[in-house]
Amino acid sequence: MKLDQLKLNVDDIPFKKSLSFLPLINKLKQEQKEGVEIDLYSKIILDLVEKNPELAKTDFNIKDVEKYEKEIHTMMSYIFTPAQYKKDIGVVASPFDDKNFYFTPNYLEIYNNENIEIEFVEQRKQDSCYMTFTKLIYAYLMILPKFYNFQLDMDYLFLYRMTDKLNGLVKYYKLEFNESCIELSHKGALPIVSEDQIREMINDPMNMDFWLQTLPLDNFTFSGFMSFRYVDVTQIEVISSLKSQLLEKSSIINRNNFSALEQNIRSLLALPNLNLGVISMGVSQGHVDNPSNFWHGFIDSKKYQCDAYRGTIYEEAALVGSSVLVGDLSKRESLQPVEQELLNQGIKNISITPLHYDGELVGMLELGSTKAFDINFTKLRVIKDIIPIFSIAVQRTSEELKNRIEATIKEECTAIHPSVEWRFQEAAGRLLENKESDELAKMEEIVFKEVHPLYGAIDVRHSSVIRNQTIQDDLVEQLLLARMVLKEAFSDRKMPIYDQLIYKIDFFIEGIQKGLSSGDEINVLSFIRNDVESLFPHFNEKGPALTAAIAEYDKNIDPELNIVYKRRKDFEDSLGMINDCVTSYLEKEEEKAQKMFPHYFEKYRTDGVEHNIYIGQSIAANKTFDRIYLKNLRLWQLIVSVELARKTNALRSSLPIDLETTGLILVHSQPLAIRFRQDEKKFDVDGAYNIRYEIVKKRIDKAVIKGTSERLTQPGKLAVIFSQEAEMAEYQRYLEYLIAKGYFEDNIEHVVLEDLQGVYGLRAIRVQIKDGKVREEVLEVAKKLKLNE
Incomplete structure (x- = not known):
């Protein structure tokens, strides 16, 4: 039966009860009779009763408590010693009547404080029904041990939560009661109750109807008084709550969940000025991987790169592997920018604790206070048992966040080249942040400015x-x-x-x-x-x-x-074999080229394979870009184009249909911007001026030499198209070098191209590819050229 269905009320409980000091008096007299040496307070109490026989009545009138206030205070020294009276939160009451007649000062201070909210933990309705339930439980807690030799342990049966409305701090108290001054009797034969029935009662504690039917209370009498102590179990309860919170999904990155964590830590340490911070220590592109809207760290990771943490309390904590505590940050000499930022936020007292998972540093736990010396090592010892749980939560949340970001990237952007993945991770992370407050949030535009383009193509002739x-x-x-x-x-x-x-x-x-x-x-x-x-x-x-x-x-x-x-299949198979050969080699060499300097690379198959490369500072934000890397990559592109021509030429004898390939490179000396197009899920050049580059790419495969009908691209030759004199001079030096290395025949053709639709003034260099193999690796050859002028 549910509590709200219980028909009994406080004034209608099914047993007799009376307030009496006689059980205490009899207990003291018995000790005196047995020759037990009683203390001074016991002797004073017995002398007091002898002078005031009204106190020894079997049914003391609660209304007379005020009349005998001093005497009762003396008698209660048996329950609360002077030291306990000043320290404890305690009360003495008439049995099962809710008529408290004696209180410790701390009890009165709490219950008379309008700013303290008191409530039962896990109690849905604080009404007379629940009060009746508690009284029945207390009755059985006394009856079962005395009459049925069954000890009923309900140590945490009643738990109170006390919240300070002014600072939000919460304390938890369990209620301990002392029944030593209750005389319990039964009229007539005791009800027969087996141990199995008692256990069945215990297993269904909310079903009071079943308890009352199994063990009726009508003929029991309770005489005396009951005392209660509120025992502080805040540390146990809050730590348990923190562990549960930390093991929940999104316990750290969800703002509401994090606020609850912070408030629990404040209550645990009894520090209303405390601030909690948790950061992940992963590093991406030179930044601490700590988006503040997710991890709620004290420092905004957008403002400071990893180098800013060197020489700070964060690095010190990471190196020593344990908490670093600064009592007053304002007194610390030579503050680093990160530490000054903490002070600017009003944080004077701070503790940094490293979080490790499987021996690896995964994050930092920040505890800060606006009040100097608020946090001390005694406070830190209180939370030491939950530090491993924080570590697990950070590691799990990092993995969950990584999976969510990857899922967002796949949903929003499809496959992304590793060189720019960091930028998409930033954008996906911010999108997830924004969706916390705006479900309609969209992914920000991703643009890389001031990048240098390289374009090349291996095409099948007359495809x-x-x-x-x-x-x-x-x-x-x-x-x-x-x-x-x-x-x-x-x-x-x-x-x-x-x-x-x-x-x-x-x-x-x-x-x-x-x-x-x-x-x-x-x-x-x-x-x-x-x-x-x-x-x-x-x-x-x-x-x-x-x-x-x-x-x-x-x-x-x-x-x-x-x-x-048949013939179409032969053609498609031949084309596929060429494209597979080109793609495989291009991917292998491009992977090596990334080691020179990170760059964006994409390829796509048509009747051949085209590739785009973009290199610049904005793509590799954690490295310093220099034009030497662009020159190195241009030389690399020339070498790879030669190797691809040789490989496809060697493949001809194995093809179902003999197909020849041509090679083409487009030079564009001016940097441009590329923007990721959400609708097409790919990068494209950005801006009207830069569109010309795309137009040129689409039309040069049909280019012919001016004054002739001869196509620029020819089997066994590599063509390099440019529009600026400086571009031609640069590639002239590359080709002279590669001729000396045995890549080309010693004959460089300079030609002018017929105007294309919307494209004018293009020129080209064309060279004959030399047969044979070059022993040196492509990347090694590219590294040898250092043209800084």
Whole structure:
């Protein structure tokens, strides 16, 4: 039965009770009779009772308490010694009546303080129903040991929470009661109750109806008085609560949860001016990985890089591996910027405790106070048992946050190149922060300014022409196979419609052999399926020749595509083998090139493989950019282009269709900005001026030498396109160097290109790639060139 369904009230409990000092008096007299040496207070109490016989009544009137106030105070010295009277929070009451008649000063101070809120912990309704429940429990706590030899331990049955409304500090008290001055009796035969029944009662403590039915209380009498002490268990309760909070998901990064943690720490240490901070010590791009909206550290990580923490109390704590305590930060000499920032925030007293997980430093626990010397090592010892829990919480939260950021990046940006992943992590982290307060928050724009572009392409020569030729070949073959079937069908049965279809097939073949126009493929395949293949099931009494023709037709049809797919497959396989070769080598060498200087790299496959590279200070924020890295990368690009040309040339003999490749590099000397396009999930140049670079990239593959019809890109040659004289001079030096190293023939062509749509004044250098292998690694060769002028 639930408490709110309990029908009894405080004035209707089912047993007799009376206030009496007689149990105490009898106890003292018995000790005196047995020759026990009683203390001075016991003798004074007995002498007092002898002078005031009213105090020895079996039913003392509660209204007479005030009349005998001094005498009762003397008698209560047996319950609360003078030292306990001054220190304890205690009260003495008439049995089960809520009529308290004696109080310690601390009890009165708390209960008369309007700024102290007192409540039962885990009690839903503080009403008379719950009060009745508590009294019944106390009755059974006395009955079971005395009459049934069953000790009932309910040490934490009643727990109180006292909150100071002025500073928010919370204290917890358990209620201990002393029944030594209660005389308990029973009229008539005791109810028979087995141990199993008692245990069943204990296992269902809220079901008082069951307790009262199993062990009725009607014939029990309680005479005397009960005393209660409120024992401070704040440390035990708060530490337990902190452990539970820290083990919850988002215990640290959720602002409300963190505020609850901070308030619990304040209550535990009894420091209303205390501030709590938790930071993760991961490092990204030279910054402490501590977004303040997540980790709630004292210092905003956006303002200070990792170097700013050197020589500070943070580094000291990390090095010594234990707490570092500064009693008054304002008295500390030679404050570092980070420490000055703490002081600017009003933090005078601070403790920094390193948090370790599996032997690794994962974070720092900050305790700060606006009052100097508020925190001391005694306070720190109080929280030492929860430091490992903080470490676990930081590590787990870091992993959860990392997973959330990665999920956000994948959702918002798809796959991201490692060189710029740090920037997306920052943006994703801030997006998660902003979504805490604004569910409609969007990811910030990601722009890298002042980056130098490099573009290169390995393209298959005449790929469009070859692709069209393979389509023509497959269509003609399928038409010829269909013609053979119709020819055999016409031989078996001279139906004019068959001859008309053969005529139409011949018409299609003639047209395709002259050239494939837009829509021809769809028209031919539609004719074959609807007009020719639809007849196959209807050929009756097929002769051997017709059956063989249909079988030959079916054998040459791709089962998945339902078309002849031979030459096209050979072309696609050949193209795929070239692209796989280029991609594999490019990825391997690019991974090495990242070691020269971090840069953004992307590649995409068309009829060949194109790649974009962007390098600059904004992409590698934790390193110092110098043009030597750009020059090194340009040289690296030339070398890689040569190696790719050689590899694809060596691959030709293994291809189903012989395909030749061409190499092209575009030089653009002016830095530009790139912006991540959320809609397309990729980077693109930013700004109207920079768009010209993209236009040039899209049109140069068709560039021809001025005054001729010759394409700039030719098999076995590498072409470098530029528009500025300085660019040409720089690449001239690179090519001379590489000619000496055996990469190119000693013949550099300088050509001017025909104007393209919207693009004018382009020139190019073209060199013949030398056959043979160069032993030196690409990266090692690139490192040898140091052109600082």
